[in-house]
Amino acid sequence: MANTASVLVPSLVVGVPLAGYIFFLGLSAVPYLQRNFLYAHKINTLWWGDINKPEQWGFAKNQVTPFHLTTADNQTLYAWHILPLPLYTQHEAKLSSQPSGLSPDITTTENFRLLRDDPSARLIISFHGNAAQLTQGYRPAHYHSLTSLHSPYHLLTLDYRGFGLSTGTPTEQGLIRDAEAAVRWAVHTAGVPPSRIVLVGHSLGTAVATAVTEHFALGRGEWDFAGVVLVAGFSSLPDMLSGYAIAGWVPVLRPLTWWPWLLRKVMGRVVDRWESAGRWREVVKGVKGRGGRLRLSLVHARNDWDIPCHEDDKLFKAAVEGLVGGGMDGEEFEAEKKKRTVVRGKDSFVATWREGRVVVRQELFPHGGHNAVLTYTPVLAAVMRSFGLDDESTS
Numbered sequence: 391m392a393n394t395a396s397v398l399v400p401s402l403v404v405g406v407p408l409a410g411y412i413f414f415l416g417l418s419a420v421p422y423l424q425r426n427f428l429y430a431h432k433i434n435t436l437w438w439g440d441i442n443k444p445e446q447w448g449f450a451k452n453q454v455t456p457f458h459l460t461t462a463d464n465q466t467l468y469a470w471h472i473l474p475l476p477l478y479t480q481h482e483a484k485l486s487s488q489p490s491g492l493s494p495d496i497t498t499t500e501n502f503r504l505l506r507d508d509p510s511a512r513l514i515i516s517f518h519g520n521a522a523q524l525t526q527g528y529r530p531a532h533y534h535s536l537t538s539l540h541s542p543y544h545l546l547t548l549d550y551r552g553f554g555l556s557t558g559t560p561t562e563q564g565l566i567r568d569a570e571a572a573v574r575w576a577v578h579t580a581g582v583p584p585s586r587i588v589l590v591g592h593s594l595g596t597a598v599a600t601a602v603t604e605h606f607a608l609g610r611g612e613w614d615f616a617g618v619v620l621v622a623g624f625s626s627l628p629d630m631l632s633g634y635a636i637a638g639w640v641p642v643l644r645p646l647t648w649w650p651w652l653l654r655k656v657m658g659r660v661v662d663r664w665e666s667a668g669r670w671r672e673v674v675k676g677v678k679g680r681g682g683r684l685r686l687s688l689v690h691a692r693n694d695w696d697i698p699c700h701e702d703d704k705l706f707k708a709a710v711e712g713l714v715g716g717g718m719d720g721e722e723f724e725a726e727k728k729k730r731t732v733v734r735g736k737d738s739f740v741a742t743w744r745e746g747r748v749v750v751r752q753e754l755f756p757h758g759g760h761n762a763v764l765t766y767t768p769v770l771a772a773v774m775r776s777f778g779l780d781d782e783s784t785s
Contacts, residue, residue, distance in 0.1 A: 421661045428627070428662065429560040429594070430521035431552040441523065441555065442491045444470065447530035451486045453478045457496040459548060461571040465564070468555040469548040469572070470524060472533055473501055474541045497579065505544050506581045512616070512777055513582045515572055516547040519593030519622075523554030532592075532764040536773060543588075543773070548572050550598070562601075562662035569602035577613075584613040585683075588776045592764055593697065596623035597664035604669045607684070608676045617685035617776020621769055622697050622760055625667035625704035628657040630697060667708035674712030674748060683747040687772035691758035692737035699754055706741065706752040713745045751775075 426432060439446045444454035449472070459467040478485060484500055496502050505511050514536055518529055524547050537545050550568045551558030558564060573589075576582050584606065591599030599618055606613040624630035632653060634642045643656060670686070677684045686709055690699040707723060718726065731741040737756040742749065751772075758766045 419656075419659045424659075424661055425560060428520065429550075429552065431550070431560050434522045434554060435526060436523060436554065439525070441468070441525055444472075447525055448534060449530075450475070450478055450482070452488050452490055452501070453485070455493050455496055455499055455501045456491065457493045459568075459571050459575055461551070461567050463564075463567060465551045465558040465568070466556065467548050467551065467568055467571065468524075469546060470533075471496065471501060471505070472537050472545040472547070473504065474543050474545075475538045476540060476542065477504060477544075502580065510586075511582055512543050512586045512588075513576055513580070514543050514545045514588050514590055514773060515569075515576060516545060517569060517589070517591040517595030517598040518547065518549075519595050523549050528761040528764050532769075535765045535770055536590075543777075546572060546576060562664060565598050566601045566605065569598050570605060573602060573606060584615045586777075587615050588617045588619060588773050589615055590619045590621070590769070590773065591623070592621045593623075593760065594664075596620040597627075597666050600666040600669050600673075601664075604673050607673050607682070612680060612682060614677070614683045617687060617773070619687045619689065619769065619772045619776060620705070621689045621764055622691070622694055623666060623688060623705055624664075624697050624701040625708070627662065627664045628660050629667075629704070630701055631660070632657065633698065667704050670705060670709040671712040674709045674750065675715070676712075678713060678746055678748050681747065684749070685776045686748075686750045687776065688750075688752040689763065689768045689772055690752075690754055691760070691763040691766075692754055692756045693758070694760045694763070696760040702752055702754070706743075706750060709750045710743050713743060713748055713750060 442456050444456070445451060453473050453475070455471045457469055457471065459469050461467060473485070481500065481504065488500060493499055505513070516533070516536075518524055518526075529547075533545055533547065536543055548568065549556040550560055550565045552560040556568075573584075573587070576587055577584060589599045589603060591597070599620060600623075603615065603618050606615075631643050643653065674684065674686070688702045688705055690702040692699055706727075710723070710727075711718075727741055727743070730743055731739050733739045735756070737754065739754050741752045744750075753768050753772070755763065755766065755768045757763070763769065
């Protein structure tokens, strides 16, 4: 009996977790379940507060207008338009006297008029990460940081299809359509030209911002945005997942690196691939080729345990390859990057690569983790730099 137990217990200790891991991999291969794991859109905290009452997240009465956007494939997206606080205080009496809550027609509101009728209005479109809805976690603090005090910036944020109160089910192409709808609303309905719009993406939202930039920058309109700011970005979903560990400790697919053929097979089953590095290579190449203007800012915290900061290295390299046309091996690229890098301390640097009217900037910041970094100075400064840089700027 003792001998049986000495064999059985170790077998269970190893076998049960292994069986659970194999079961998890099997479930992850099912597209429906895979997308639920990736987008985590069914997780929400809507029951904790009324999303149509933004005052619960610290905004002034009617500083925020909740409204609906309609996509090209007829999905209804829930969105917020947030006024910059200085502008709100100038018109507080009129704004606060309007009906509150979800606006049936935002174009009839004073908030919309203040955006549309200002020829110098600047707009940030914010694309959040996976899970929950636009009021989750650090997101409201992020909106506050971009619209408070001396900020002149309006902000538009939305829930993708299937998130929060938005209709539909998330897919890669679906989320890209959602972002297209937000940009088209800003340009065609609100009348803000792309040159006065900065796209900000966080985590999953960096892939969304990347894809929508590709759509408009390389499309028939060849739109040049004031800037694109990616916070805690990743090169592609398969690449990121192959080394991903939950909270930096629990590996998801890293054990498969012992069997490269199996890892390739599993990665081949990823449905929504979000190939951001490849997209940036083509966007930068295309924008430079037509003499366009691009400001790409990558911001990552060194202590991000969800998406490792080395993912930004891949994005930066891909964008630079589009800029210089390739032809550099790894050592040559690193040598050239070093020449363009300012070290600001331990775990902190800024690398800037410029060719013509295209600037690619990578900043590593020592603090902020995966989410809090959204509210930190490097992100705010990247937005300001995007709006404020002229073609002769060098930093």
